[in-house]
Amino acid sequence: MKNFYRKVAFGLGPDDKTPSDPLTWAINQLKDIPEFSWKGKILSEKELRKYYRDYVYGDRKVLRKKFKNDKDGYKREKNKLRHATGQKFWWNLELCIRYSEALKSAKPVLAKLWYFWGNHFAISEKDFLAQYTTGAYQREIIRANMNQNFEKMAQEATIGWSMIHHLDNDQNVGPKSQEARWAREKGKTKGVNENHARELLELHTVSPDCGYTQEDIIQMAYIMSGWRPKWGKKRLETGDVHFNPDAHEPGTKIVLGKKYKNGRKSLSDAITDLVNHPSCRKFIAMKLCRYLITDNPTEEMMEPIIKAWEKSDGFLPEVHKAAIEVAFNYSDKYNKFQNPENWLLQMSKMADVDLIPSPSFMDLYKLGNKPIKDQRALERLMDELGQHPYLAKQPNGWSDISEDWMSPELLIRRLVYAREAYYRKSGKSQTPEYYEEMIKKNYDNPDEILKIIDQHKELVHKHVILFNLPETLKS
Amino acid sequence: MKISRRNFLKGSATTLFLAGFNFPVLANSEKKKNLVVIMLRGGMDGLCAVPIIGDKNFEKRRKDLILDETIKLNSDFALHPKLKNFYNLWQNNLGTIIHATNIPYTKRSHFDGQNLMETGGHIPYSIKTGWLGRGMKLADLKGDGLALALPMPLLLRGIPSNDNFYPSKKRLPRTELLQLLKSVYTDKSEHDLANMMEIIANRSMMNNGGTSMSRKNSSLAYKAGLELKKINGPRVAVFEVDGFDTHAAQGGVNGSHSDSLIEMDSIFKSLEKGLGSEIENTLVLTLTEFGRTIKQNGGRGTEHGYGSAIFMAGGLLKKSQVYSDWPGLKRKELFEGRDLNSTIDARSIYASAMSTVFDLDFKRIQKDVFWGENLQNLSDKLFKI
Numbered sequence: 001m002k003n004f005y006r007k008v009a010f011g012l013g014p015d016d017k018t019p020s021d022p023l024t025w026a027i028n029q030l031k032d033i034p035e036f037s038w039k040g041k042i043l044s045e046k047e048l049r050k051y052y053r054d055y056v057y058g059d060r061k062v063l064r065k066k067f068k069n070d071k072d073g074y075k076r077e078k079n080k081l082r083h084a085t086g087q088k089f090w091w092n093l094e095l096c097i098r099y100s101e102a103l104k105s106a107k108p109v110l111a112k113l114w115y116f117w118g119n120h121f122a123i124s125e126k127d128f129l130a131q132y133t134t135g136a137y138q139r140e141i142i143r144a145n146m147n148q149n150f151e152k153m154a155q156e157a158t159i160g161w162s163m164i165h166h167l168d169n170d171q172n173v174g175p176k177s178q179e180a181r182w183a184r185e186k187g188k189t190k191g192v193n194e195n196h197a198r199e200l201l202e203l204h205t206v207s208p209d210c211g212y213t214q215e216d217i218i219q220m221a222y223i224m225s226g227w228r229p230k231w232g233k234k235r236l237e238t239g240d241v242h243f244n245p246d247a248h249e250p251g252t253k254i255v256l257g258k259k260y261k262n263g264r265k266s267l268s269d270a271i272t273d274l275v276n277h278p279s280c281r282k283f284i285a286m287k288l289c290r291y292l293i294t295d296n297p298t299e300e301m302m303e304p305i306i307k308a309w310e311k312s313d314g315f316l317p318e319v320h321k322a323a324i325e326v327a328f329n330y331s332d333k334y335n336k337f338q339n340p341e342n343w344l345l346q347m348s349k350m351a352d353v354d355l356i357p358s359p360s361f362m363d364l365y366k367l368g369n370k371p372i373k374d375q376r377a378l379e380r381l382m383d384e385l386g387q388h389p390y391l392a393k394q395p396n397g398w399s400d401i402s403e404d405w406m407s408p409e410l411l412i413r414r415l416v417y418a419r420e421a422y423y424r425k426s427g428k429s430q431t432p433e434y435y436e437e438m439i440k441k442n443y444d445n446p447d448e449i450l451k452i453i454d455q456h457k458e459l460v461h462k463h464v465i466l467f468n469l470p471e472t473l474k475s
Numbered sequence: 476m477k478i479s480r481r482n483f484l485k486g487s488a489t490t491l492f493l494a495g496f497n498f499p500v501l502a503n504s505e506k507k508k509n510l511v512v513i514m515l516r517g518g519m520d521g522l523c524a525v526p527i528i529g530d531k532n533f534e535k536r537r538k539d540l541i542l543d544e545t546i547k548l549n550s551d552f553a554l555h556p557k558l559k560n561f562y563n564l565w566q567n568n569l570g571t572i573i574h575a576t577n578i579p580y581t582k583r584s585h586f587d588g589q590n591l592m593e594t595g596g597h598i599p600y601s602i603k604t605g606w607l608g609r610g611m612k613l614a615d616l617k618g619d620g621l622a623l624a625l626p627m628p629l630l631l632r633g634i635p636s637n638d639n640f641y642p643s644k645k646r647l648p649r650t651e652l653l654q655l656l657k658s659v660y661t662d663k664s665e666h667d668l669a670n671m672m673e674i675i676a677n678r679s680m681m682n683n684g685g686t687s688m689s690r691k692n693s694s695l696a697y698k699a700g701l702e703l704k705k706i707n708g709p710r711v712a713v714f715e716v717d718g719f720d721t722h723a724a725q726g727g728v729n730g731s732h733s734d735s736l737i738e739m740d741s742i743f744k745s746l747e748k749g750l751g752s753e754i755e756n757t758l759v760l761t762l763t764e765f766g767r768t769i770k771q772n773g774g775r776g777t778e779h780g781y782g783s784a785i786f787m788a789g790g791l792l793k794k795s796q797v798y799s800d801w802p803g804l805k806r807k808e809l810f811e812g813r814d815l816n817s818t819i820d821a822r823s824i825y826a827s828a829m830s831t832v833f834d835l836d837f838k839r840i841q842k843d844v845f846w847g848e849n850l851q852n853l854s855d856k857l858f859k860i
Contacts, residue, residue, distance in 0.1 A: 189771065194583075195778075399626075407626055407637075409639040415653075416646065419645075
């Protein structure tokens with residue numbers, strides 16, 4: 001049962017008392033979205049997007065022209081521009097904010113679910129989104145909507161600047177629209193870009209299980225045509241997202257048999273229908289079970305989550321509650337191989353690893369300077385472990401399938417970074433007594449585990465073994 | 476453009492009939508033969524990499540994306556001018572292109588498509604092993620696979636104990652500790668973990684200078700070449716190249732599609748350097764989920780399409796050639812009126828390649844790896860037998 005603390009959160013840390021009722025402990029963390037526990041600077045998505053703007057504008061419109069014939073000068077000035085816009089710093093700050101929720105907040109269960117949703121509506125590696133805005137998108141659009149209906153999260157994520165840019169909807173122009181006509185008059189072609197429409201159906205809402213066709217995707221793309229950032233000479237593609245009727249495909253569209261009238265409102269109407277499609281709740285229930293319980297969820301596991309969704313109209317705190325209950329009920333039967341990020345956070349929490357730089361240290365950073373090495377430690381560590389949360393390779397995010405995380409090279413990372421982490425602990429947690437207590441608190445078979453790790457004398461070796469035992473790798 | 480649709484043997488009855496009279500390929504145990512697969516993720520544009528010469532339908536539909544100064548390969552096809560290393564192989568009779576080919580997947584989703592290009596099946600996520608892993612299992616090549624990537628690709632699953640290499644700069648814990656973990660994994664019936672720990676404990680790569688290695692595909696390919704060259708080294712290597720999904724600013728010779736093609740080209744070069752004369756006993760081939768639309772889109776990019784091309788390199792090739800049953804680019808010849816058609820099931824190429832490199836009867840691969848589906852044995856047309 002104690003794996004439940006790791007399954008739905010990151011285990012129990014030195015300051016956590018063992019809850020008398022684990023299920024209530026977990027469920028009580030789901031209702032409200034508290035302030036961030038990070039006490040340092042937190043920038044808004046809009047502010048960060050301005051830095052992004054300054055970078056792309058400065059690079060594309062200024063430096064490339066100015067240094068057309070001077071490759072080295074270009075390289076040098078571009079590096080200055082990177083630092084002038086905080087390109088190497090912001091995402092490290094975002095990781096501090098992100099991991100504080102797992103390690104320092106009173107609601108680690110909420111944090112684990114936040115990571116789930118951030119990955120569900122993933123912004124994968126594209127341009128410099130990760131360096132500037134992905135973290136803020138996950139704070140302002142994903143986390144902020146975790147006490148709302150799924151529909152609200154889906155609506156906001158879909159027209160979020162990051163998502164629109166990430167999935168090329170700024171390139172999506174109705175072929176019969178005014179803008180396409182103007183383009184044709186100039187001898188150019190503008191047309192539909194299906195990318196975002198496809199992912200909205202496939203990854204974010206109904207999934208291919210609902211049986212949509214290529215025609216549904218094209219029709220959805222027509223509905224989405226015209227949703228794009230406000231273009232400006234200086235801001236380029238970084239303006240706020242708005243609906244531009246000139247680029248919108250005229251006429252009625254049909255997606256999954258439902259008709260949508262021409263215009264701005266058709267997108268939100270279509271999203272309302274998608275999130276209320278039975279395939280959508282089934283898909284989300286499956287993904288939640290897969291994330292928390294097992295690679296191959298059964299119908300019985302998914303059923304209570306689907307029911308809670310139907311009863312509450314997709315109200316996320318209720319959906320989460322049902323998912324946590326199911327995870328609790330199956331905690332003795334199933335162990336889920338943890339992805340590198342969850343593994344690192346579990347180790348950090350249970351062994352009291354000083355993972356996150358302090359707010360005052362991060363706030364020492366001055367724009368224009370190169371961040372110092374320790375201010376960039378988290379970005380590098382996540383990359384090394386094979387799972388930087390803002391750099392998923394594809395829009396379907398990081399995999400929730402165990403096998404995708406099983407490889408010698410990834411296991412090597414866990415071995416070497418378990419060792420590194422040991423040396424980032426306070427002296428008071430570097431004692432055998434600390435380990436004994438922590439193991440008793442977090443594992444159902446403490447005696448067996450203690451016997452195994454006692455085969456090595458040095459505490460650092462015991463630490464490395466503990467965090468690579470099957471009991472830890474799977475929870 | 477001179478090419479027209481050739482008369483290929485069509486129809487399952489004929490193909491199966493002929494397949495029944497295939498002579499089993501004789502095993503040649505003297506030579507160690509290697510297979511390298513480069514996965515091109517995002518949808519490689521076969522018509523950008525290997526454009527057709529003098530086709531008005533092509534030039535009309537993507538006028539902003541036509542490349543300058545392409546390298547002429549034959550009267551019908553040219554090569555992207557940045558693929559210099561591949562062209563070098565081509566000139567030495569070590570390069571082949573299959574054109575107008577794809578896996579039998581037509582729905583244009585990256586995730587479903589990439590899943591199927593690796594499993595070789597028809598229903599996304601329904602098969603949990605890769606065609607290469609199953610082929611290796613048939614050839615009993617346990618422990619002979621090497622992925623130059625951090626997660627283990629699905630393509631290699633189906634046979635245990637594959638290795639992957641994507642260097643870490645840190646030192647491994649002491650051997651006793653690794654052995655202890657291995658025995659714990661074994662005791663707890665965690666066989667996958669035990670196998671991996673065995674690989675880690677035996678890893679030689681990490682210790683002999685692997686510490687300061689770059690993770691660029693070009694340096695990984697050099698390292699892989701050196702490993703493949705060893706008589707007891709791996710026999711299969713898998714690379715990944717991202718970034719082919721150029722919906723916008725695909726550009727011409729210096730555009731974004733070119734960047735990914737150049738990365739692929741650097742793998743050819745470094746592999747050749749690492750392998751030395753063993754390039755003679757190696758076959759390199761590419762894999763992608765789909766090609767791209769012929770027509771450029773509003774953002775001077777291309778959309779997800781269907782037919783693409785396969786690059787092959789190495790001394791196991793019969794000769795340099797563009798092998799194609801060219802479907803044409805007139806609207807009615809296009810798939811759904813928009814994409815280059817696929818006239819060769821890419822799996823026929825992969826099955827023929829495994830038959831040649833693993834010394835396996837084509838029919839066995841067809842049956843055990845690809846569920847007895849109707850594939851053509853192209854070994855005698857493409858490879859030295």
